[in-house]
Amino acid sequence: MTSKPFRKWMCLNCGYIYDEEVGDPEEGLVPGTRWEDIPDDWTCPDCGTSKAEFEMVEI
Amino acid sequence: MAIPRIQDLDDPTFDPYVSDEVMFGSMPDMHERVAEVRAQCPVHKGSWFTSMGLMPTPEEQVWPEVYRVMTYDGVQQVLNNPEIFSNRAFEPTLGSSFGPHSLSVLDNPEHLKYRKIFQKAFLPNVVGRWGDVYVQPVIDELFGAFREAGKADLVPQFSQLYPFRVIYRMLGMPDEDLAVFQKLMLTQIFFSFAPDKAKEASEKLGTYFTALIEERLENPGEDLVSALATAEVDGERLPVAYVVDFLRQLFNAGGDTTYRATANLLVALLRDGGELYRRVRDDRSLLPRAVEEVIRWESPVSSTNRLVLRDTEIEGVKIPANSVVNASLASADRDETKYACPEKFDIDREQRPKHMGFGQGPHVCIGQHLARVEITRAMETLMDEFPDLRLDPDEDEPVIVGAMLRSPRHVHVRFD
Numbered sequence: 001m002t003s004k005p006f007r008k009w010m011c012l013n014c015g016y017i018y019d020e021e022v023g024d025p026e027e028g029l030v031p032g033t034r035w036e037d038i039p040d041d042w043t044c045p046d047c048g049t050s051k052a053e054f055e056m057v058e059i
Numbered sequence: 060m061a062i063p064r065i066q067d068l069d070d071p072t073f074d075p076y077v078s079d080e081v082m083f084g085s086m087p088d089m090h091e092r093v094a095e096v097r098a099q100c101p102v103h104k105g106s107w108f109t110s111m112g113l114m115p116t117p118e119e120q121v122w123p124e125v126y127r128v129m130t131y132d133g134v135q136q137v138l139n140n141p142e143i144f145s146n147r148a149f150e151p152t153l154g155s156s157f158g159p160h161s162l163s164v165l166d167n168p169e170h171l172k173y174r175k176i177f178q179k180a181f182l183p184n185v186v187g188r189w190g191d192v193y194v195q196p197v198i199d200e201l202f203g204a205f206r207e208a209g210k211a212d213l214v215p216q217f218s219q220l221y222p223f224r225v226i227y228r229m230l231g232m233p234d235e236d237l238a239v240f241q242k243l244m245l246t247q248i249f250f251s252f253a254p255d256k257a258k259e260a261s262e263k264l265g266t267y268f269t270a271l272i273e274e275r276l277e278n279p280g281e282d283l284v285s286a287l288a289t290a291e292v293d294g295e296r297l298p299v300a301y302v303v304d305f306l307r308q309l310f311n312a313g314g315d316t317t318y319r320a321t322a323n324l325l326v327a328l329l330r331d332g333g334e335l336y337r338r339v340r341d342d343r344s345l346l347p348r349a350v351e352e353v354i355r356w357e358s359p360v361s362s363t364n365r366l367v368l369r370d371t372e373i374e375g376v377k378i379p380a381n382s383v384v385n386a387s388l389a390s391a392d393r394d395e396t397k398y399a400c401p402e403k404f405d406i407d408r409e410q411r412p413k414h415m416g417f418g419q420g421p422h423v424c425i426g427q428h429l430a431r432v433e434i435t436r437a438m439e440t441l442m443d444e445f446p447d448l449r450l451d452p453d454e455d456e457p458v459i460v461g462a463m464l465r466s467p468r469h470v471h472v473r474f475d
């Protein structure tokens with residue numbers, strides 16, 4: 001079984017990047033946490049904007 | 060329509076470069092003083108600026124009750140609760156320099172609406188491209204000017220120049236206006252010690268930018284002014300006043316800070332015989348860590364202000380409405396309950412929690428991704444071109460000074 005490649009999501013209000021591969025341990029998101037598994041009421045750790053303001057990006 | 064010419068100050072001999080000391084102080088021991096206050100109390104009543112021997116700032120005259128927040132948790136509370144801690148605190152200062160529509164003065168819902176438009180031009184995937192187009196050519200030109208000399212003072216000959224030039228090129232402005240332009244940009248923030256000159260500079264920049272925006276609306280190009288002038292919010296064009304105020308802010312927010320952070324990093328790497336410079340030169344994967352650490356260790360922006368909208372409490376201290384809180388980013392970033400040996404510049408440390416050098420919350424720095432690209436490019440090029448760079452033994456060791464925007468005045472170096 002091949003697993004889905006990891007993706008990156010960017011906050012459009014400040015540019016913070018959530019990389020599924022590294023997660024954000026300080027925020028309680030362990031490496032490998034998928035975007036869809038992050039609760040909808042989660043907010044950007046840098047600027048506080050809602051999850052809906054993020055977009056998937058290639059960096 | 061031709062690009063307008065910029066008007067110099069009525070007194071063209073006025074020199075804003077000698078003002079750093081008056082505006083921001085020249086004390087080398089700010090962090091020691093900050094640590095003493097932090098040890099006594101997490102929230103300290105009274106003006107930081109006057110306690111450091113500087114002039115009281117205009118907002119302290121409007122709202123005389125001032126509290127200085129010293130701990131990481133306290134600063135985090137201030138920056139992340141905009142409904143209590145308002146950016147109106149900047150109305151008498153940055154609001155008068157850059158204008159009432161500048162992002163630093165706005166609160167929600169207006170701030171959120173406009174910030175996103177401006178941030179779009181400075182997102183990580185955009186500024187990465189600017190590294191090649193704008194940043195690298197400026198760095199190469201400036202290094203080229205002293206490459207053969209064997210020695211240089213990297214503050215006036217490099218760090219103090221490059222971020223301003225990068226922004227200037229991004230805006231597509233004519234080279235011959237650069238000197239006057241940089242002078243006006245620096246002068247417009249002298250609201251404390253030369254308010255008339257500050258007003259004059261701000262008005263002249265406003266006239267210039269308004270005309271430039273009109274010109275770019277007629278002939279849009281690839282530059283940032285064209286992009287902002289034609290940007291839309293909710294189907295409407297971004298109002299000209301917002302673009303003008305953003306442009307007035309851009310050089311100070313993006314130039315004055317990045318130049319100082321670069322100079323501070325040079326000091327951190329080259330002192331003590333330059334061992335860290337050589338370590339990073341030989342293992343470039345350490346460079347991003349060094350950049351992050353310098354922003355924690357010596358962020359050029361050592362504090363920011365908010366106006367308290369209703370009675371509240373920080374770290375158990377009651378703060379009444381209509382006070383100003385001065386959140387000490389410099390103190391938060393050296394809070395010993397968060398960072399081990401916080402006074403040490405340590406490129407091996409994990410930045411956990413995240414440093415506050417670029418702020419946090421809704422007003423977190425818009426240009427942080429550009430600043431990282433600029434500082435990284437500058438250091439990479441320096442290490443490639445001057446691998447044996449070292450402090451000049453015949454000159455004074457560089458010292459980082461100031462009580463607000465901190466940096467060394469000189470970094471004299473030699474190279475073969």
Ligand code: HEM
Pocket residue numbers: 162163164174181308309312313314316317320354358359360363364388415416417418419421422423424425426427429430
């Ligand atoms: C090392 C360099 C830099 C440092 C240390 C720095 C620091 C900061 C800090 C601490 C804030 C937040 C202030 C507050 O909360 O009141 C801020 C905001 C801001 N910065 Fe930077 N900055 C840097 C580079 C830049 C660059 C390169 C740009 C421009 C492209 C820029 C543009 C801005 C703007 C426009 C704001 C206001 C954002 C808002 O209020 O929403 N900065 N910066």
